Amino acid sequence: MEQASEKKFPHNAEDYELYEEVGEGVSATVYRALCVPLNEIVAIKVLDLEKCNNDLDGIRREVQTMILIDHPNLLRAHCSFATGHNLWVVMPYVAGGSCLHIIKSAYPEGFEEPVIATLLREVLKALVYLHAHGHIHRDVKAGNILVDSNGAVKLADFGVAACMYDTGDRQRSRNTFVGTPCWMAPEVMQQVHGYDFKADIWSFGITALELAHGHAPFSKYPPMKVLLMTLQNAPPGLDYERDKKFSRSFREIVAACLVKDPKKRPTSEKLLKNSFFKHARSKEYLARTMLGGLSPLGERFKMLKVKEADILVQNKAMYEDKEQLSQQEYIRGISAWNFNLEDLKNQAALIPDDLILNSEETSVSGRHADGQDDGSPVVGMYLERTNHSKAASQSEDELSDIHNLESSLAAFPMKPLEALKTCFDFSEDDIGGGADSEQQSQQQSFTSCVDQEAAMYAGGDSGRVGSISHSGIAGHRNFSSGQLIPDNVLSPKRFMGDGDREYLQPRHLRERNYSGPLQYRPKKDFSSSIAGEDASQGAVVERKGRFKVTSADMSAKGPINFFSPISGGSTNSRMASSAASSFLQSLRFILQQNTKQREELLKMIKFVEETSGNSAELTEASMFDLSQVRISLILHSATLNQFQNVRVGSLVEEVQRVKTKNVQLERRLNSMPRQDDRTRE
Ligand SMILES: Nc1ncnc2c1ncn2[C@@H]1O[C@H](COP(=O)(O)OP(=O)(O)OP(=O)(O)O)[C@@H](O)[C@H]1O
Numbered sequence: 030m031e032q033a034s035e036k037k038f039p040h041n042a043e044d045y046e047l048y049e050e051v052g053e054g055v056s057a058t059v060y061r062a063l064c065v066p067l068n069e070i071v072a073i074k075v076l077d078l079e080k081c082n083n084d085l086d087g088i089r090r091e092v093q094t095m096i097l098i099d100h101p102n103l104l105r106a107h108c109s110f111a112t113g114h115n116l117w118v119v120m121p122y123v124a125g126g127s128c129l130h131i132i133k134s135a136y137p138e139g140f141e142e143p144v145i146a147t148l149l150r151e152v153l154k155a156l157v158y159l160h161a162h163g164h165i166h167r168d169v170k171a172g173n174i175l176v177d178s179n180g181a182v183k184l185a186d187f188g189v190a191a192c193m194y195d196t197g198d199r200q201r202s203r204n205t206f207v208g209t210p211c212w213m214a215p216e217v218m219q220q221v222h223g224y225d226f227k228a229d230i231w232s233f234g235i236t237a238l239e240l241a242h243g244h245a246p247f248s249k250y251p252p253m254k255v256l257l258m259t260l261q262n263a264p265p266g267l268d269y270e271r272d273k274k275f276s277r278s279f280r281e282i283v284a285a286c287l288v289k290d291p292k293k294r295p296t297s298e299k300l301l302k303n304s305f306f307k308h309a310r311s312k313e314y315l316a317r318t319m320l321g322g323l324s325p326l327g328e329r330f331k332m333l334k335v336k337e338a339d340i341l342v343q344n345k346a347m348y349e350d351k352e353q354l355s356q357q358e359y360i361r362g363i364s365a366w367n368f369n370l371e372d373l374k375n376q377a378a379l380i381p382d383d384l385i386l387n388s389e390e391t392s393v394s395g396r397h398a399d400g401q402d403d404g405s406p407v408v409g410m411y412l413e414r415t416n417h418s419k420a421a422s423q424s425e426d427e428l429s430d431i432h433n434l435e436s437s438l439a440a441f442p443m444k445p446l447e448a449l450k451t452c453f454d455f456s457e458d459d460i461g462g463g464a465d466s467e468q469q470s471q472q473q474s475f476t477s478c479v480d481q482e483a484a485m486y487a488g489g490d491s492g493r494v495g496s497i498s499h500s501g502i503a504g505h506r507n508f509s510s511g512q513l514i515p516d517n518v519l520s521p522k523r524f525m526g527d528g529d530r531e532y533l534q535p536r537h538l539r540e541r542n543y544s545g546p547l548q549y550r551p552k553k554d555f556s557s558s559i560a561g562e563d564a565s566q567g568a569v570v571e572r573k574g575r576f577k578v579t580s581a582d583m584s585a586k587g588p589i590n591f592f593s594p595i596s597g598g599s600t601n602s603r604m605a606s607s608a609a610s611s612f613l614q615s616l617r618f619i620l621q622q623n624t625k626q627r628e629e630l631l632k633m634i635k636f637v638e639e640t641s642g643n644s645a646e647l648t649e650a651s652m653f654d655l656s657q658v659r660i661s662l663i664l665h666s667a668t669l670n671q672f673q674n675v676r677v678g679s680l681v682e683e684v685q686r687v688k689t690k691n692v693q694l695e696r697r698l699n700s701m702p703r704q705d706d707r708t709r710e
Pocket of ligand 1: 185
């Protein structure tokens with residue numbers, strides 16, 4: 030057990046002086062602080078319970094896990110308590126900060142192999158411990174690997190950790206989306222059979238790439254696109270050419286972790302024995318190499334925030350309001366992306382119809398070759414979008430992009446509309462299931478926090494120089510999370526006065542997304558229908574560099590390819606469809622522009638349908654294709670987040686209606702005498 034945790038850390042906010050901010054996540058802000066009675070520097074994670082009320086169960090779990098775990102490579106909390114509408118988690122201060130911060134401040138191209146091996150070995154030790162004790166971390170990433178001033182490595186953030194031995198609701202919650210998309214294993218995304226500790230091994234492999242390159246694969250894309258790419262593309266890995274500087278054993282260990290079939294991934298225990306770790310060095314080496322020359326964490330954090338704010342301003346000038354929320358999420362660090370409903374809706378609106386299969390290759394070579402990528406995911410993303418629009422005249426590329434997007438959608442474990450519908454099917458019982466008896470009994474076994482109720486605060490400012498004012502919290506109770514975080518703590522409105530809101534408020538006034546990890550549950554009836562759609566299970570039919578196209582991509586289950594010839598069509602109808610296709614091709618380009626043009630397009634389709642009436646078989650063919658474009662448009666509209674205007678239900682009906690019309694048109698078309706036959710007659 031860590032020495033610090035043997036001490037009695039007080040449960041009163043007044044006993045702590047909050048200093049500078051040293052970190053920020055989706056759900057919390059972390060401060061360096063002084064524990065006055067013990068005269069010890071600590072870190073305090075401040076979670077705003079008001080803003081986290083979607084994920085109280087997750088918070089309970091995080092605190093429980095942080096207090097119960099006991100391993101030198103895991104960050105153990107000293108104690109936690111509620112104050113006002115905040116939950117404070119007191120933990121050891123890890124002066125080097127997270128690997129993500131260190132990368133952003135000083136190693137944008139990633140670390141050298143011995144550093145990576147040393148970091149990963151320590152993380153693996155933590156995972157071996159967690160897995161052996163029945164825990165899945167579920168959020169392994171550079172942002173959660175902390176390095177102390179002496180080079181000790183601590184895996185942190187149990188906000189999404191789960192217990193493998195849970196039963197009932199908590200077990201079922203492993204069938205939910207939790208984690209950060211870039212690091213998320215395919216089986217976690219698929220939500221089909223649930224997942225186990227092997228999900229951490231996938232994230233571990235992604236983290237290895239993040240440490241090697243300075244960013245995770247796909248990190249510049251919005252979450253929805255990351256989902257599609259993770260499911261559709263071959264797993265990312267170290268490249269023979271691009272990553273020449275790394276050893277073969279490093280390439281191999283990454284490849285072993287990033288296998289889509291979780292059963293084929295090694296256990297953490299087995300990984301730890303891998304020859305790659307012969308490259309690992311001592312803690313002192315890590316401290317010297319990684320932290321030497323770095324300014325104190327608080328200063329670095331401030332500088333990073335200024336830099337990020339600048340990028341945000343630049344992008345604001347270039348891109349208007351709709352994308353702002355997403356951009357903020359990008360800028361705050363990809364690592365800070367936990368999936369949530371609002372993110373999903375906003376990120377979905379950003380899916381460009383551009384390269385999916387080869388995009389990561391493009392982005393990486395861009396990053397290394399032209400040096401234009403400043404490490405900002407936002408800038409990177411928009412550079413690529415601009416470049417892509419320049420290339421729009423190359424129609425072949427455009428066509429293949431469309432096919433790529435659509436086959437990616439096919440590989441997504443649900444049809445796009447269903448996928449989006451499911452995302453909006455927010456599971457209530459995931460949120461409310463926190464007070465089950467099992468948890469309560471676990472909570473009663475907590476050792477580090479004793480009191481259930483702490484004394485009332487004395488009013489007024491503590492007056493401590495350099496600390497954050499405690500004013501405004503007078504008259505409100507503290508609750509120790511050593512017992513179950515009491516229900517009333519988790520319903521902040523019940524005990525909150527207006528004064529509470531002022532406390533720490535300026536730091537929380539920023540526009541942020543607070544809901545923490547997404548916990549969506551797929552509808553039960555979907556799970557059976559989606560089981561067979563994993564692209565990773567299809568036979569490889571085509572390879573593009575490191576990427577593969579599987580038979581699943583080419584299957585009839587895929588979305589309608591409105592550029593393909595009409596089934597059973599004659600030469601004439603093929604000509605007709607080709608004429609229609611060239612028209613549709615232009616339409617398709619317009620489709621990519623914006624919502625307004627999309628609406629125009631729908632009007633045009635309507636016009637063509639109405640004016641062509643009953644006139645000729647050419648019209649029939651065109652109408653068939655046109656209605657397919659309409660379906661595609663509807664799907665895209667849904668995907669591109671037109672939910673403000675159109676209800677999902679009505680979209681589904683519309684798709685059904687147009688599909689029925691298609692079938693009728695196709696029948697009529699097939700039963701008509703073909704023009705060349707009639708000419709012969
Ligand atoms: N004990 C600590 N000592 C020093 N820095 C810390 C400590 N704990 C967290 N941090 C810093 O604060 C950042 C945010 O903390 P944390 O990851 O716990 O918040 P979060 O809201 O759970 O984040 P996310 O869910 O985005 O991973 C970390 O990335 C790290 O840089």
